Amino acid sequence: MDVVFLIGRILFATLFVFSGLTAHMGSQGVQYAKAYNAPAPELLVPLSGGVIVAGGLMIVLGIWADLGALLVGGFLLAITPIMHAYWKEQDPQMRAMQQAMFMKNFALIGTALILFYAYNQLQGGAGLSITDPLFSRWG
Numbered sequence: 001m002d003v004v005f006l007i008g009r010i011l012f013a014t015l016f017v018f019s020g021l022t023a024h025m026g027s028q029g030v031q032y033a034k035a036y037n038a039p040a041p042e043l044l045v046p047l048s049g050g051v052i053v054a055g056g057l058m059i060v061l062g063i064w065a066d067l068g069a070l071l072v073g074g075f076l077l078a079i080t081p082i083m084h085a086y087w088k089e090q091d092p093q094m095r096a097m098q099q100a101m102f103m104k105n106f107a108l109i110g111t112a113l114i115l116f117y118a119y120n121q122l123q124g125g126a127g128l129s130i131t132d133p134l135f136s137r138w139g
Contacts, residue, residue: 002127005118009059012111016056016072024049038082051075059115062129066119073112080105 023029024045033041052075058068084105086098119126119133126133 005126006062006128009062009065009115012108012115013056013059013068013072015108016052016075017060020049020051020053020056024052033083036083036085038079048075048079062126063131064134065126065129066116066133066135069112069116069119073109073116076105076109076112080109 023032029045029049030041033045038044051071055068055071055075057063059065059072080102084098084102086095086102089095089098119129120135120137122133123137124132
C-alpha cells in the first residue's frame with residue numbers, strides 16, 4: 001500500500017510542480033493574473049509559483065508533506081475566488097469553464113486537507129516518505 005500512497009502523492013503534486021514551473025514563473029502567468037485583476041501579479045504570481053513548487057515537491061518526496069499539503073491548500077484557497085470568479089463572467093461558455101475550474105480547485109483543497117490529515121494521523125507510518133510530518137498528531 002505504500003506504493004499506492006506514493007503514486008497518489010505524485011499524481012496530486014505533479015499538477016502544482018508543473019504549473020508552478022511553467023505558468024507561474026514566466027510572463028504568461030502574470031498577464032493572466034492581470035486580466036483577472038489579481039493583486040500585485042508581478043510579485044505574487046512568481047511567489048505563489050515558488051510556494052506550489054515547494055509544496056508539491058514536499059508532498060512527492062515526503063519531506064514534511066503535511067506542511068506541503070497546507071501550502072498547496074492555502075494557495076488554492078487564496079487564488080480560487082480571484083482567478084476563477086465564474087459569477088463575474090458574462091459569456092455562458094466562459095462562465096461554465098470558470099465554474100468548472102472553481103469546483104476543481106475546491107476538490108483539490110479537499111484533497112490537500114485529506115493528505116494533511118493522513119500524514120497527521122500516520123505520523124512516522126506514512127510509507128515511502130523521507131521525513132516524519134512536521135506537525136504533531138492532533139487528538
